[in-house]
Amino acid sequence: MANPTVHTFDAVIVGAGGAGMMAALYAGKSANVAVISKLYPTRSHTGAAQGGIGAALANLEEDKWEWHAYDTVKGSDYLADQDAVDVLCQDAIDVVVELEHMGLPFDRIENGRISQRRFGGHTNNETNRPVYRACHAADRTGHMILQTLYQNCLKNKVNFFDEYQVVDLIRVDDTVRGVVAINIADGSFHIFHSKAVMFATGGWGRCWEVTSNAHSLTGDGAAICMRRGIPMQDMEFFQFHPTGIFKLGILITEGVRGEGGVLINGEGERFMERYAPSIKDLASRDVVSRAIYLEVQAGRGINGKNYVHLDVTPETVNHYFEKDGEDMRISREYIEQKLPDIADFTRTYLGVDPVKDPMPVQPTAHYAMGGIPTNVDSEVLLDAENRVLPGLYAAGEVACVSVHGANRLGTNSLTDLVVFGKRAGVRMADFCDSAELLPLPDNPAEEIMAEFDRIRNNEGNMKTYTLRDRMQKTMTANVSVFRVHDQMAKAINDMDEIKTDYTRFITVDDKGKQFNTDLLEAWELGCLIDLARATAASAIARTESRGAHARDDYPERDDDNWLTHTFATLQSDGSFELTYKPVTLGRYEPKPRVY
């Protein structure tokens, strides 16, 4: 195979979602930056985010960033680092305004300011009532963020390498020298030689069977870093969003409940009143997902099946508004205007008209709280002692700052990616100003090219989709909303077998070069397998229940022993070494979490 082409930049950013493009805008102010993405930037999954971006603008009622911070910490089940949460919630206000200045078409309220809506876990800390904090553009807020950032990148002439897939990080001891990528169009390998590298590649929801995540969310950036010795933080915490479309997993935004929608079980009961008496359907996602599981387990799913109803019909919503003493009332037109995409999804995929009938929903694998460990400047950490790997950055879902702890609040993913994407860009620009471009090692692409040749030419009998199905089934059965030791042990065993089968028996039909998505899917499966294994290994070791990690055999939170972040480091024999780092506390002392 021909020698890879070498490109030289100050900084390369891998991934063109919200975090990557925000970083590009800032790093690009002084550094020569390339953004490499396996998709056209506007295909990135930031665009699928619906309900809103959280920031205490206080446009409709009293709100303050400290309340947002407390809600985030409480939502995280006290696992978030409180210094990082302060940064998130303070910066949130400025970045939302900045997005508006970049042209983002937020919905407006009567006085012309940005419109805000209620969202799960966001409260007025004095009254404990839901607060209007989620800034939104209808139910396509992520779409508008992605489009606005892409537009501004075009305006600022950012260098994009679209449909180039990054497959390796060039690390020499404790320095980075760039990345290796494949040009998907012709299969050629390229080396991007740089001072700084940033990963902003999103999550890995495709480890599970039912997920809101795009097919492309295969955790490439996290897996690449893990294979190059970077630990993965808090991998046991993976969020299951309570309201995915039944069987399909397509997300139905929490904004539906923010606008007054309620969850109803097979007996016609608004069951969240029992689980979260004060904010009911707007409790944190982990709480609501568990409630749905328990209702189904007790035989109170719809027609005894494993789903419940999400009801946003004006009749139902107004009934509960009245019952709760709320002045607000909604109409069908209001729902159409505020939730047009949701209405379109359910009409298209379910034949259900949400202004007339309830929607069948079940929890769906949604968001990785864990990932590549970073500090608040998005610098990647090498260990639990906070040692930085100079020149390496991560932000967005792939990173773990940690601002989400054991459970992320709705709207905080968008806040996270613009806040920490921006901070990464600023810090990278500074780094590139002073750092030297270190030389490339000999044949930096050799190892990964050999791996691709191996997959391409392997004479096995197992296709990607069969192994992927096996992984998704065991992860769904054994490492999802509720967990118990024996099941997680089974998942670990299954995943070891799947990993072995993948290594020995994987086969692809396409031996060509151009748009060989067969080969790339096979490689991506390898990433998912490694991340699933890290998830199971981290989960079985944590003998408590916290946030999204809920164990039947350890039902209580254990602050004496487990107010710690997990660092899982992949060893050369394929096992994981687990080390722990204490959570950074602050104003908010851990206390029982009641909604």
Place this chain on the structure above:
Amino acid sequence: MQVNIKIRRYNPEKQAKAWWGEYTLQDCSRTDSVLDVLHRVKWEIDGTLALRRSCAHGVCGSDAMRINGANSLACKMLISRLGKEGADSINIQVEPILGLPVLKDLIVDMEPFMEHYRSVLPYFINDEPAPADGRERLQSQADREKFDDTTKCILCAACTTSCPSYWANGKYVGPAAIVNAHRFIFDSRDEAAESRLNVVGDTFGVWRCRTIFNCTNACPREIEVTKAIAEVKVALATGKV
């Protein structure tokens, strides 16, 4: 149910001419999308089949295709909509979108499309300083509503590649570029309407539109594309935005 799917195949590494691949799948469900069917062909039968896809629910815009002769997103087109009610088998024909060079199977070269998009200055322009209080610019709900529809565009190219005027001459900027020009021309906060109107008022701009409505029918986001083009025409004719 059974699905008989005919896919336009092309792989320049293997042969210079395009061909039809015909596949039969059993046990398809009425609620499967065309993308689900294409995935089964790729995963179970022939891994060399190449297509773009990502979100699989109609918001990323990767998988615009010509399905039974009309453009739509493969992930938003349920197979039940392509067959007769109650039928136990469905015939589907899938081709790449028309008017852009085919690179492999269902994958086309998007660059000519993106070039037209970029030509309309598709980004917010306002060089006035932001409000001194450090807060957002204000916009009335009525002003915001004027361009709401065109903010929904996902750049899938379904509209542009369904347009006979675009097929006739690829220099025409096409519906998607005009939709994106509209999004900024009618944004009360933006100051560069004139520059954009100059671009779309050119020989290869809006006047190539013959109000055929294919674009409006093709749009998976249900944008009233033809109406947006008409509003731009009116702005050009009257000089008023």
